[in-house]
Amino acid sequence: MDARTIPIAPLLPAAAANTPRVKDAAFEYLTTRKDELIGWARKFSLFPYPFVTACCAMEFMAVSASPYDTDRFGAALPRFSPRQADLLMVVGTVTHKQAPVLLKVWEQMCEPKWVMAFGVCASSGGFYQNYAALQGIDKIIPVDVYVPGCPPRPEMVIDGIMQLQDKIARSSHPVVTDTF
């Protein structure tokens, strides 16, 4: 998908998560089962990095607390270090001044990583069509799930998280080599 990956370690070749399943006749059964297991584990232990900027933060706080609660998805603990997080939730408007910061944080995250554009400003710039706002974060980083809304209701955010979980469950998770 995106070429900007950071090599993990000299021992393992470069891993590319979120790639579509590669048909490999010999290990197909093993690969599928392995992917399902790892997908299940990863989708229920998301560590969000809430890259919070603006009004959507209010709904982010609401969705983390009761009665909406992201803890049900295993995504309760926000990790404020990009090295420890795997879900970058970009919450709110990203301006051109903030864009380098967003890019730096995304690049510092290790594979596998996913990006949720929380709110319409992160998805497409919202109604700030002017010199200051970045018209959608997908202009600078790849996005996995878009949750529109100004701000989105917590139910929409939960729907977005569940769709992301389906995506994680469906995708292949090469952990040993870049195909297995």
Added chain:
Amino acid sequence: MAAARDLETLQRELVPVAGAATVSHGCFVFALAPGELAPTARRLRDEFGFDVLLDVTAVDWPGDALRFEVVHHFYSTAHKVRVRLKTRVAADEPVVDSLGALYGSAAFMERECHDMYGIGFRGNFDLRPILLYEGFVGHPLRKDYPKQREQPLVPYRD
């Protein structure tokens, strides 16, 4: 009432300096020459008790010879009344005096005014961009800056 009498004094004493005093929706408005801005602000603070500088902003009138109108708002916590000082400067030398020596709040507000309109403030040595970023060319709130001209810092992916 003491407050009203002080305000009459205010109006009477500042009018010869200001030249015109109007009341706009509960706020005294004085139009001044740029050189009189700092002395008048000092008098407002010391003699009349206007202890809070609320706001520094500018209005761009591109058709006029004196293009920018720099507007200061002051508030007196004792008299509970506001004053607006307006100054006109030309486009080729949009500089007024800074009120940083009188009010601490002037620092950030003058930075913003400089960022948005390009107004210079004599005496404020920190006019770095505050709302915009290093490398932004132009002053967006001027009427000749197109609203949608973006200056991205990060190159877009394709």
Added chain:
Amino acid sequence: MDTLTSFPNPVRSIFEATRDDSVIVNIGPSHPATHGTVQIIAELDGERVLRTDVHCGYLHRGFEKECEDHTWHNLIPYVDRLNYVSALVNDFAYCDAVEQLMGVEITPRCRYLRTLLSEYSRVVDHLTCVAAGLMEMGAMTAFLYLVMVRDFMYEHLAALTGARVTYSYGRIGGLARDLPDGWLVRLEEILVQYEEFVGRVHALVDRNRIFIDRLRDVGTITTADALSLGCTGPILRSTGVPRDLRKDTPYLAYAELDFDIPVGIKGDNYDRYFVRMREMDESVYMIRQLAQMLPEGPINVDDRRCTFPEKTLVYSQIESLINHFKLVMDGPSVPPGEIYCAHEAPNGELGFYLVSTGGGTPYKVHVRSPSFVHMGAASRMLDGGQLADIVPTFGSINMIGGECDR
């Protein structure tokens, strides 16, 4: 191997390290405790902060420029998103400014309802500020309690306005719609819940040794400094000065209400926390008074310059059709002039400076935002403290990015 992109730094620090043993540390702008998007470049001597350079502007979304392109009506959603924690106060302050400029007088029911909703928004804002501030010091329980009450209020306001956070409910000349049935009954239920939960938070925090040690005498500011630096609102009141626009220059229905102005004693973080808690109690008291005082009558003033005509008339009478068309396409026609109108927002004095040259679109809409001015005062409160004190001090200033950077 190094595939990190390099790009120019959006800000420039104003100082270099002044001593051999001091370290310059960058805090933010993506940081859990800087409430969104503020960058603090601090020079540290061990754990002690020598001086700070506060950089805001990471959420500058071009509000003023955007407003010049929209009609007076259409920019109400932008106004909402200034102080997005208490969005209704922004709506009403802006609509009040335009109404004064137009010479429109709102109906009594609208006046009382706007006052009630302003106080409701104040409670929501202070709940959020206190909850976030306490959570940043580790009191997760208090955060969850207060956010639960806040969630009840959000759902309640969604029943009235259609949205939970940013409502766009104010209209020039009135409000978008009247109260639904049962809204006031639910209001009383929520206020009872509020009292219970806030009582629990008081029990957890007020006399807690840890919080007193962390908040007392930390982030102190004197009255003279606060006034000179333009602080208003809870920051000024925490220094002991009972200045509040609701009492000093009453607007809406505040002159008819009975309420007190809580003040602090030292101007430190503990005082700001307590001033906010007491202000919430005063707001709840005011809401209860207003719920009793609410008169019957129309919500919108019957003035065709700003109020949309009834839909049945729009579809049957040509004059109403033209009126509606003009209001939508051109916007309400505001006579030439300028106005500075300020309301007491939860953060302090929120002022709108509007310049009109006639017509339906504004020439200039400027917001005097309390958060931006308080960012200028932040250095004074942060310098000389400890690194760990930056977090609660910054939380007690309640910088809201949308308002600070506009």
